[in-house]
Amino acid sequence: MTMDCSGGSWVVEDRVSRGQEQVVQRICARVAGPVAGAGVHVASLPLGGVEVWLDSPRHRWRFHHRMARELRLAGWHTETGSDRLVLLGWSAVCLSHRARMLGAALTGRLADFDRTAFTAVMIATRLCHAGFPIEELPAEVEARCGEALRWPARLADLDGLERRSSLEPLRLRLAQVAGLEAKVLRRCGEHLALASKVARTVAGGAGPVRARVPGSRMSPAGAGLTERMVCVSVPNSVPDAAVRAGTAK
Structure with missing residues (x-):
């Protein structure tokens, strides 16, 4: 039916x-x-x-x-x-709304790498001062930044879903949404990679290096702000040499 x-x-x-x-x-x-x-x-x-x-x-x-x-x-x-x-x-109406929300995320929050860098520095610095294990810091910062972005969890929920419809207009809307979701997923990966890099820098290079998302590009403005914030926010216990090594291109 x-x-x-x-x-x-x-x-x-x-x-x-x-x-x-x-x-x-x-x-x-x-x-x-x-x-x-x-x-x-x-x-x-x-x-x-x-x-x-x-x-x-x-x-x-x-x-x-x-x-x-x-x-x-x-x-x-x-x-x-x-x-x-x-x-x-x-629902055609709900799918159209989802497409608008995905597009808004790409041009809004997910276009702001500076905010992710700032959030990652603040979280990592606070955790370091609280005695959080340094080797676990990158993963924890990445997880918290992912929660702030909200879309990583939303997209992960849809894993394994077969989206289909018997009506051509809905199939086209579903295809449009799937394409936007792929873009949002890649952009989220770029943000999380940046958060992990910032956390490792704050921790003096400790922790595993996060795999780079294929096709991702670091925002020059975001990377520059990351380096500036790390320089002023890294805990005093972190050697200067480690900070320079972590922020080096």
């Missing part, structure tokens, strides 16, 4: 796409958090779509609406009820 609603703004496919249940489970568990996330359940509906419900009734309405917002950002039409959340299929 394929159902059109409001001029084809969303559709219910005759069967759930491969990997859809697992993806919905990951998205909802991440939104619900470590406590409520363990009680998230997902199941396919007989005529297409997916239903989601929680073990605990506490704050159920709030969690349902948070999950629905994140699922709509992924491109699905959702309906929230008193006891469960229903995902009904791809």
Whole structure:
């Protein structure tokens, strides 16, 4: 069954796409958090779509609406009820919104390497002063910067999802979104590589070197700011020679 609603703004496919249940489970568990996330359940509906419900009734309405917002950002039409959340299929409106959000990320936050460099320096310096293990510093800084960017987790949630539609307009929208996601993923990789480099510099070169993302290019402005900030923010215990070695081109 394929159902059109409001001029084809969303559709219910005759069967759930491969990997859809697992993806919905990951998205909802991440939104619900470590406590409520363990009680998230997902199941396919007989005529297409997916239903989601929680073990605990506490704050159920709030969690349902948070999950629905994140699922709509992924491109699905959702309906929230008193006891469960229903995902009904791809939405042309939601997919268009996702494309706009991805484009805005590329021209906005993900175009600002200076901000990532500044955040990485501040996090690394604070952790160093708090006695965080130096060898674990690059990975920790990279993880925290990834959380700040938000898109790495959102894209990781979609791993293994087969996105398809029986309608040509939706297939074109899905293809457009997939292309933008690939660009966002590469840009996020560049930001995380920069964060790791800054953390190693602050730590005096300690920690493994992060693999460079294929096709990535470091922003000259971002790299220059990184070097300037590292020079003024590196803890006093780090030898000057190590700082120069870490910031050398």
